[in-house]
Amino acid sequence: MHISHRQHFFDHIAQTSDYPLALEIDRAEGVFMYGTDGKKYLDLISGIGVSNVGHRHPEVLAAIHQQLDKHMHLLVYGEFVQSTQVQLAKALVDTLSFEPEIASPFGKIDNVYFTNSGTEAVEGAMKLAKRFTGRAEFISCFNAYHGATQGALSLSGAEHFKRSFRPLLPEIKNITHGNPEDLLQITSKTAAVIIEIVGGESGVRVPSADYIKMLRKRCSEVGALLILDEVQTGFGRTGSFWAFEQYDIYPDILLSAKGMGGGMPIGAFMSSQRIMSVFKNNPILGHITTFGGHPVSSASALAALRVTLKEKLPEKAIAKGELFKSLLVHPKIKEVRGKGLMLAAEMESFDALKQTIDQCIEKGVITDWFLFCDNSMRLAPPLIITEEQIREGCAVILEVLG
Ligand code: PMP
Numbered sequence: 001m002h003i004s005h006r007q008h009f010f011d012h013i014a015q016t017s018d019y020p021l022a023l024e025i026d027r028a029e030g031v032f033m034y035g036t037d038g039k040k041y042l043d044l045i046s047g048i049g050v051s052n053v054g055h056r057h058p059e060v061l062a063a064i065h066q067q068l069d070k071h072m073h074l075l076v077y078g079e080f081v082q083s084t085q086v087q088l089a090k091a092l093v094d095t096l097s098f099e100p101e102i103a104s105p106f107g108k109i110d111n112v113y114f115t116n117s118g119t120e121a122v123e124g125a126m127k128l129a130k131r132f133t134g135r136a137e138f139i140s141c142f143n144a145y146h147g148a149t150q151g152a153l154s155l156s157g158a159e160h161f162k163r164s165f166r167p168l169l170p171e172i173k174n175i176t177h178g179n180p181e182d183l184l185q186i187t188s189k190t191a192a193v194i195i196e197i198v199g200g201e202s203g204v205r206v207p208s209a210d211y212i213k214m215l216r217k218r219c220s221e222v223g224a225l226l227i228l229d230e231v232q233t234g235f236g237r238t239g240s241f242w243a244f245e246q247y248d249i250y251p252d253i254l255l256s257a258k259g260m261g262g263g264m265p266i267g268a269f270m271s272s273q274r275i276m277s278v279f280k281n282n283p284i285l286g287h288i289t290t291f292g293g294h295p296v297s298s299a300s301a302l303a304a305l306r307v308t309l310k311e312k313l314p315e316k317a318i319a320k321g322e323l324f325k326s327l328l329v330h331p332k333i334k335e336v337r338g339k340g341l342m343l344a345a346e347m348e349s350f351d352a353l354k355q356t357i358d359q360c361i362e363k364g365v366i367t368d369w370f371l372f373c374d375n376s377m378r379l380a381p382p383l384i385i386t387e388e389q390i391r392e393g394c395a396v397i398l399e400v401l402g
Contacts, residue, residue, distance in 0.1 A: 007022075009022050009024070010022070019354070021361070023035055023041075023361070024036040024037075025041075028043070028051075028055035028056060029054075029055055029056055030054040030055060030056075030382070030384065031043055031054055031055075031381060031382045031384065031385050031386075031389055032055075033055070033366070039364065040364055041361070041364050041365070041366050042364060042365045042366065042381075042389060042392065042393050042396075043055070043366050043381060043382065044365060044366055044367050044378075044379050044380070044381045044393055045366055045367060045368045045378055045379075045380055045381070046259075046380050046381060046382050047263075048232070048258065048368075048378075048380070049200075049232045049237055049258045049259055049342070049380050050258045050259055050261070050263060051259075051263055051382050052235050052236055052237060052259035052262075052304070052308065052313065052382060052383045053259075053262055053304050053307045053308060053311075053313070053382065053383065053384060054382040054383075054384040055263065055382070056263070057262060057263075057303070057304070057307055057384075059303045059306070059307050060262040060263065060300050060303045060304055060307065062303070063299040063300060063302065063303035064264070064296055064299055064300050064303075066299065067084060067295050067296050067298075067299035067300075068296060070295075071295060072294070072295060072296060073290075073291065073294060073295065074295070075290075076289075076292075076293065077288060082293070082295045082298065084295050084298040084299045084302060085114060085293045085295070085298045087298075087302055088112075088114075088293075088298045088301050088302045088305070089111075089112040089114075091302055091305050091306070092112050092256075092268065092270065092305070093109065093110050093112065093270075095241050095242065095305070095309075096108060096109045096110075096242070096254070096270070098242075098245050098250070100244075100245075100248050100249050100250040101213070101248040101249065102213055102216045102217065102220075102248065102249045102250065103250050104220075104226070104250045104251060104252045104272070105220050105252075106252055106271070106272045106274050106275050107272045107274065108250075108272060109250075109251075109254055109270045109271055109272055110272060110273055111270060111271055111272065111273045111275075111276040112268050112269075112270045113268060113269050113270070113276065113279075113287065113292070114266060114267070114268050114289075114292045114293025114298070115257070115266070115267040115268060115269065115289060115292040115293070116265050116266065116267060116289070116291055116292050116294070116297075117147075117257055117265060117267050118146075118147060118229075118231035118232075118255065118256075118257030118258060118267050119146070119147030119148060119149050119152045119267075120147075120149075120267055120289070120292065121231065121255040121256065121257055121267040121268055121269045122146045122147045122151070122152040122155065122194070122229065122231075122255060122269075123147070123149060123151045123152055124269045124287050125192070125194070125227050125253045125255055125269040126138065126151050126152075126155075126191075126192070126194075127286065127287055128253060128269065128271065128275065128276065128278070128279060128286070128287070129191045129192035129225045129227065129253065130191050131278045131279065131282070131286055132225065132275050132278045133191045133192070133223065133224070133225060135189060135190060135191035135224075136170075136171050136191055137171040137172075137173065137189045137190045137191055138154075138155060138169070138171065138172050138173075138190070138191055138192055138193075138194060139172075139173045139174070139175055139185060139186055139190055139192075139193045139194070139224075140155040140156070140157055140172065140173075140174055140175075140193070140194050140195070141157050141174060141175055141176065141177040141195055141196075141199065141202070142157040142158075142174045142175070142176055142177065142202075143157045143158055143177070143199065143201070143202035143203075143372040143373070144156065144157040144158075144174075144177070144194075144195070144196060144199060144201070144202060144229075145158070145161075145200065145201035145202075145371050145372065146194060146229055146231075150165070150168060150169070151169060153165060153168060154168035154169035154172050155172060155194055157174045157202075157372075158371070158372045161371075161372070173185055175193075177195070177196075177199050177202065177205050177207060178205065178207040178208065178211050179211075180210075180211055180214055183214055183215055183218045184218075186215075186218050186219060186222055186224050187222055187224075188222045188223060188224075190219075190222060190224035191224065191225065192219075192224055192225040192226070192227050192252075192253070193215065193219055193224055193225075193226055193227065194227040194228075194229055195215065195226075195227070195228065195229065196228070196229045196230070196231075196232065196233060197212060197228060197230070197233055197238075197243040197244055197246075197247060198232075198233050198238055198243055198338070198339050198342055200231075200232035200233070200342070200370070201232075201370050201371035201372050201373070202370070202372050202373055203337075203344050203346075203370045203372070203373025203375075203376045204337045204338045204339075204342055204343060204344035204370075204376070204378075205337070206337060206338065206339050209246075209247050209248065212244075212247040212249055213247070213248070213249055215249075216249040216250075219252070225252040225253055225275070226251050226252050226253075227251065227252065227253040227254075227255065228242075228243075228244055228251035228253070228254050228255065229255045230242055230243060230244070230254060230255060230256055231255055231256060231257040231258050231267070232258060232342070233342060234256045234258075234259060234260065235256070235258070235259035235260050235304070235305070235308055236259070236308050236313045236314035236317055236340070236383050237259060237317065237340055237341060237342045237380070237383070238314075238317070238338075238339040238340040238341075238342050239314055239315070239317045239318040239321065239339055239340030239341075240314050240315075240340075241308070241309070241314050242254070243339070246339070252271060252272075252275060253269055253270065253271045253275065254269070254270045254271070255267070255268070255269050255270075256268050256270070259304070260301050260304070260305075261297050261300055261301050261304065262300045262301055262303060262304025262307075263300065263304075264294075264296060264297040264300040264301065265294075265297055266292075266293060266294065266297035266298065266300075266301050267292075268293075308383070311384070313383040313384065314340070314383075316383070317340035317341045317383050318340055320340075320341055320383075320385060320387070320390060321338060321339065321340045321341050321342075321343060323387060323390050323391075324336060324341075324343055324379060324390060324394065325338075325343070327390070327391065327394035327395075327398075328345055328394055328397065328398070330398055330401050332347060332348060332352065332356075332401045332402075333345050333346065333347065333401070334346040334347065334348065336379075337376075338379075341379075341380060341381060341383055341385070342380055343378075343379040343380065344370065344373070344376040344377065344378060344379065345376060345377040345379060345397075346375055346376045346377075347375050347376065347377065348375070349375060350374045350375055352375075353369060353374070353375055353376065353377055354369075356377065356397070356400055356401060357369065357377065359400040360396055360397055360400050363396045363399070363400065364396070365393050365396040365397065367379060367397070377397075381393070
């Protein structure tokens with residue numbers, strides 16, 4: 001990558017990437033980003049599943065402006081009611097009224113705790129599961145990513161990512177995503193299993209419906225909570241508002257962030273009131289935040305949620321994902337995996353992938369890789385992408401592959 005001429009950007013910006021792309025973006029609109037040199041880019045990654053309704057959706061912008069005219073931060077430990085939060089919580093709960101084949105033993109989710117990010121949603125959920133079950137053991141999947149702080153990092157299933165930070169939380173076990181035999185590791189000692197229905201940073205791994213149903217049943221049998229991390233899969237990304245709807249099960253705790261904010265930072269952990277009530281004085285309060293569910297982020301999230309439902313973006317993502325799969329047929333692409341618009345195109349090697357990504361960017365199409373899968377190309381465009389734009393993007397990828 002020819003970034004030496006852009007190296008000065010990092011004189012004072014801490015850089016943790018080995019491969020900084022360092023494109024200087026001036027503005028973004030819909031599915032496009034524009035460089036400071038005026039160059040136009042088709043965005044096929046959405047800031048990693050964030051800009052699901054597109055960059056700067058007009059209804060999201062209007063909601064943000066309206067909220068800015070009223071108030072920004074107040075205080076939400078119970079002192080003041082931020083009405084955008086109340087409306088957003090109701091709208092989220094309304095998306096969760098789905099009747100699954102296999103329910104949660106604790107009933108429907110009707111309580112939302114707002115955070116600033118996905119990582120904080122994970123941290124809150126871990127504390128909630130510990131307090132509710134009185135147990136301390138967590139189970140997560142190999143190659144899963146749930147965040148970068150100490151608790152969330154402890155859940156990571158990539159040893160090289162954790163090694164230099166040990167000791168982390170004890171009593172964490174990793175299982176293989178999709179492997180039914182491993183479910184026996186979930187026992188009456190387990191506080192919770194945390195899983196992404198479709199594995200994200202592991203390179204988009206889609207499990208069978210049977211596996212997810214067995215997982216739900218096993219958790220209920222041994223009294224472990226099932227935490228679904230829908231930080232990346234939620235808000236329509238996989239072809240339904242929540243990915244778990246397609247698996248006909250229901251979680252005990254649900255996590256959201258990324259696409260939820262419509263481009264603003266916000267996250268949430270959600271559960272039934274029965275579970276969440278242990279966070280009240282017990283004997284001391286369970287969890288607090290200053291900025292979680294910021295009014296401007298909440299207004300943005302509520303608008304993004306409404307746009308997602310009104311424009312039927314989840315349903316439409318299914319056919320759009322299939323279009324990607326049908327177009328990306330090439331001897332250098334081993335397979336295109338995924339659900340809806342959460343896709344991975346597997347190449348022969350890391351070098352082949354890197355070269356393809358670089359050349360696509362030269363030609364104005366932005367793709368990316370995954371944290372824990374170094375041979376697959378991330379394809380996760382804004383859900384508003386049109387069929388024509390998908391054809392244009394795929395034509396560039398195929399042209400680069402030769
Ligand atoms: N969970 C999953 C599944 C994620 O993909 C991510 C972010 N890549 C996180 C949690 C952490 O979210 P954040 O970066 O907002 O803290």
